Amino acid sequence: EVGTKVIELLAVDPDNGPYGTIDYTIINKLASEKFAIDDKGRIATLQKLDRENSTERIIAIKIMAKDRGGKVAFCTVRIILTDENDNPPQFKASEYTLSIQSNVSKGSPVIQVLAYDADEGVNADVTYSVDSVEDIAEDLVEINAATGVVKVKESLVGLENRALNFKVKAEDSRPPHWNSLVPVNLQVVPREVSLPRFSEPLYTFSASEDLPEGAEIGSVKAFAEEPIIYSLVKGTTAESNKDEVFSLDKKTGVLKVRKPVDHETTKWYQVDVLAHCSHQETDLVSLVSVNIQVQDINDNKPVFEADPYKAFVLENMPSGTTVIQVTANDQDTGSDGQVTYSLEAESGHHLRGLFTIDGESGWITTLKELDCEAQETYRFHVVATDHGRKVQLSSQTLVEVTVTDDNDNPP
Template sequence: MQSPCQIMLVPNSGHPQLSAEHPAEVTIGVQDVNDCPPKFSQASYEAVLLLPTYEGVEALQVFATDPDGNDQSELTYSLTDGSIEHFSIEPSTGLLTVRNSTFSKERFRFNVRVSDGRFSITALVTVLVHEALDSGLAFTHNTYNANIEENNGNITTVAVVTALGNKLNEPLRYTLLNAGGKFRIRPTSGAIETVGVPLDREEEEEYGLLVQAGREENRLRVARALVRVQVSDVNDNSPVFVGLPYYAAVQVEAEPGTAIFRVTAVDRDKGQNGEVNYFLQDELGHFEMDRLSGELRLRRAFEADLSSVEYQVLVFACDMGTPPLSSSVTFPVTVVNRAMPVFDRPFYSVKVSEDVPIWTPILGINASSPEGQSVLYTITHGDPGTLFSIGFDTGVISVIAALDYETSPSHRLIVRATDCLTGARAEVDVEVTVLDVNDNPPVFKQPSYKTVISESAMIGTAALQVLATDSDSEKNAAVRYQIIPDRTNSTDHFHIDSSSGLILTARSLDHETIQRYVFLVKAADKGFPPLSIYIHVLSANAHIPSFSQPQFSFTVPEDMPIGSLLGAVHLHTSTSHSSLPVSFSAVIGQTPESNSDGVFVVDKETGMIKLDKALDREWTPAYHFKVMAMLQQGRLDAVSAVDVEVKVKDVNDNKPAFESDNYEASVTEGLSPGTRILQVLALDPDWAANGQVTYSLAPPGLLGGSGGENIEEHGAYFTIDSSSGWISTLKGLDHEQSPAHSLTVWAFDLGDPASQSSSTTITIAVSDSNDNIPQFLQPRYYGSVRESDAPGEVVAVLNTRDNDSSPGNRQVTYHITGNNF
């Protein structure tokens, strides 16, 4: 911070003493150091976690600030004790989520720690675990199962969940408690969709999504269900060779069948998609490959005088998927004789930081001569910049020039070992990987920034955005922004988003008190390049664009054609008549509701708002975003913003959709009238009456979708409840008369002016029951027998009939009841 200025008058040493005509202003800057611990927003936190729950469900979020230098320190959150088994915390945000949903007790008390790198404090967290209160609601299934193919980038409906128990026309709201950025649920219909982010089975094979249904007025009385989404495998991964690079050697006198080397490739896919076979490009040469194990063997012997010859062997690894995917690798196989130097490794590799001092040894190469002679080492290829040297007699590689990760992140050297007596030589590859260090500070796009903002600007108004880049890699290139405080307390009046560099007003501004703010913005990874940024605050009667109203509201139908105009945002007459040019633009937010997808665009000159993408009220019922007006005044731009609200009016653009195109049921004949057989369910994502579904056995136009009527064409055997979709018997069913019934069920919404409808087919099989008595074909039968007939002779044949259809029910047995002399 900076202390208030002091006025100093400095006299000289003459006689008489004279003082400076004008006083000097002295400003003493006090540099901030990390001498204060962070502070939690609360001393303790408490949350209620309703059961059932699942992994990834949010429990609560803790928040802390650092008094040092306006949050210059990056705060890190962590758990300190035994509850790590059940909960986890996001280190940068303090979001506490469920890690293990199997709870053994109803209360968990543990500490959360926040650290700024030097100091840390803890806060007590209490999580109460309760069963959800009885809501009278219940999902049709406790667990839903769904499948989706990986790599599908389209928005796809995964499952539709339905809760029952609400009153007629009583709305329910569905919530996905652990969406994880990959799924979403339509709050009124219960349809679970992907968000268009392709799923990767190799990253996550199954997702457990916890869905909650409840009424708006009581959030503790809810029903929950689990949706298990299985990601099915697609052959999208080629085999990958491991342990690269490969080098192999074989003696010239080796016999056919000798094992030379084994390659290994892995495939992350599943089943046949992940099974790997190996093939050689040249199957008729000196080498052969075991297709299952990847072992390279000698197929044909070498000529006896062959020496120092290197073969480039091309190996393919192919999976068994459809279509199959493959990858290849080429590696050298050197034919050696007993006179050639032999390296103690097939290849060498080393990692070294880019800031390694010059003349630092980094790796030792060792080769031995079969004859026991000395070996000389040289670097033959891979070092055009002369960054490395090798001891000709020691084999020690050293760095002799500065390395730069940003220019060359790796180097591949070829080192030759030569036998001093025979001149025989061998070569080996050396891989030098350069590790990045944070040696590049962030660089701002501009040396300074200037803007103008009105004193009437509301809190949260965007002033401008600063941007810096860093040429380092990964985390060394991640830039975060902070405002450096000064004596004008600029940090109290402005806030900067640490990730994007967007500067916003944090307090009301007063031109009569402070007309100009000057402060530094720090962009840092580990470096510190301070940058000046100038924000001039002008009074309200200056040339600041002023809108004619504090908010502009529009209502549009969801089927509004792309390119249609909603209306314009207007400035006050004094501004619009100004000779200075004014340009309008839409401020793009971070969520769909704040126009992050660019659904609306603003004409730069007129401020007219135009629809640029299709609307869908079922997903986004309203938009809230800002439109900015910029008045160009020479080197400075005066900026003002206004809120815009766009309400999307529902249109009956969705038909009710049945869960299935056809339903099947089986019942036994003889059921009493009114017996429930089957329930059908159709969902309509539209709002209110447009999405309210009724059921009927009558087609459109006949009964107007009122439902509940009996239709003669179906034999008047069935009726359907127009509200619930339950199909019941209207009278007894007879298998012998009609062994099966096929009927069509219609679902209508109550949309106005026109209703939408769809249908599904119901097949009801009527199984046979033993409800028919066997009947003799004649009332009396006569037979005759001679006294000489032997036992077993046929006396008479009795004919009977049974109207049941199944073999078991039609089987007739006979016995004599009396007068059997």
């Protein structure tokens, strides 16, 4: 909730009077939007936080403590947001329809229905059960509570051309025990009827972030005695193609990209494909799952946590005095997301011999003593450049250094 107390910090300054009075400032922008710190060092929330938002799972709060004499110290508080069971399980699809032959063996798996819970740990553990069973199906189907695999319990001979309709319930493991239901419709067909048969039990494809609209990423193939029509199961989540990122050619089974894919938003998709054909006016349906992995490219610049950074240095401090740490984050993976820091060339020209920056950590330090009477404020840019293999992307931020006065001049 807003106003929740997080932690109380204490910076100690043995000086008396103003030189011993400390002001606290949150340096980084993301943290300053979500947390506040008062003059006692107490940190509290400014807004409600959600662990399912990836930017809020772990938040680094970078704090500067400055006394009235201009001396500073830095501290980082890392907030780890713990999970609350506030999400119900969500099935990949809103409904499942499938054909099965009447001579299917007892105990044979028919279909696997999966639900995902956005929570973590025990809160995300899902248990499956058969719910809302129609009379005809009551003693004929069962489901594995852990895997969601539906099996046939008894012979279906004699039930040809009839439907087994029931619902599967997915329930998470902690109070308040959120649950969801999905309808499953199994159409029983005679044993001599040949169902569409996919060439693979599971298809796996990859799609790069820079694929243009209409690009082909793979194809599925089913075999049957009659012409086959392919279709995608309408998904209920981003990962199951709710936003129709992918399209399927109904005649060829070719899977294409309809909209741009973004590895930083969705790293993988699992979509279900149906193969339809007709036999004596009976619709025959088979289902297969397709996994699509999104391949990352270097398409994100480093983003600084603040712009500008405002720092303070007491004059006459020795060479090597820490000024401030700048940090830039890059959402790409691997070397594409690794960042190196440098002083901008133009800035470095007139600041040469005054400041330097550690290329890996982003800590800026002094190279010599600074004199407030000579110059009170320095402004320069820091550049963050990623280690992209094909192209390197960069961004910059402004750093403002104020040199605070020390009583070093006699009347």
